[in-house]
Amino acid sequence: MAYSPRLLEGQFFSHTTAAALLDLRMPTGFMEDELHVTSVAPRRAPRGSGVIGHKVARSPEVWSSESGRMRASSPIDTWISLGRFLSLDNLVVMGDGLLSRRNPLATHDGLGVAVAEAGRARGVAELRRALPLLRPGTDSAPETILRLLLQGAGLPEPEVNGEIVTPTGRFHGDLVYRSSRVVIEYDGQHHRTDDRQFSIDVERLDMIMAARWRVLRVDKRLLARRAELIARVRSAIQDGLSST
Incomplete structure (x- = not known):
């Protein structure tokens, strides 16, 4: 980042700029053109074209x-700083x-503290x-979005990356x-x-289905068709309960 050589002692990137540097899960299109730079007192908040300056009283943990x-x-600290900006x-x-x-990069207890x-x-x-809505063990942002969507529709909360034991192995x-x-x-592009x-x-899902589990595969198009997706999941849950 071109601004890095201009960082003084006691200054660091923060907010959305830090989120980008740390490759945190940010909303698509949320990134700003300006750079967020924070100074630790008594140094003043930086000023300049394309820079949004901040000042904190004491030095936080810095990456x-x-x-x-x-x-x-x-x-x-980046997650904490974005509490005022993100939904x-x-x-x-x-x-x-x-x-x-x-x-x-953190623990639930650490975030709570x-x-x-x-x-x-x-x-x-x-x-x-x-x-209290955070769950450890996810692999992608769409998985979280999908979980929140299902819970918001009144469906039971699913296990995140739940283990399934089959005669051929654990998945x-x-x-x-x-x-x-x-x-x-959730089937992402990768x-x-x-x-x-x-x-x-393919092999993992074949083994799961062979053990008489039903698998629903969701891509970004189905995720966008929320009513249809919720109806499919609700139907699958009801069918599964009635057959057990």
């Missing part, structure tokens, strides 16, 4: 690149990303609402309704473009 030239607020669902999506199955320490800062009320499903033996899988991943998914 640094290997070279030390790129500094950003930590993943947890509830988007805070849950980002929070789930921090607790992801692969390479988690950070929210408590934020006191009455702007956006904290929304963060408090988001905290995981993105969202699992265990009592009705229904698995919901599932189709990565031949190895595609083969792994």
Whole structure:
């Protein structure tokens, strides 16, 4: 990032700029043209064209690149700072990303402590609402969006990456309704473009279905057709319950 050499001691990228540097799960199209830069007191908030300056009273935990030239607020502090900017669902999506199955950047307890320490800062009320909705173990933002959609429609909450034991092995499903033996899988673009991943998914789902589980596959088009998607899932759950 071109601005990095201009960072002074006690300054770091923050807010949406930090989220981009840390590759956190941000809403599509939310990124701003301006850079958010925060200074630790007594240094003044930076000013300049294309820069949104902030100032904090004490130094928070800061992430640094290997070279030390790129500094950003930590993943947890970045999530806290965006409480005033993101919707509830988007805070849950980002929070789930921090607790992801692969390479988690935080723990639920750690996020809870950070929210408590934020006191009455702007956006904290929304963060408090988001905290109990977070679930560890997700693999992608669409999985979280799908889970929130189903819960919002009054359907039971599914297990996230629930384990399914079959005669041929143990497998995981993105969202699992265990009592009705229904698995919901989100098929992202990488599932189709990565031949190895595609083969792994085909074999895994074949084994799950052979163990008499029903698998519903959801792509971005079906996810956008919310009423149809909810109806399909509700029907599958009811069918599963009636046959058990």
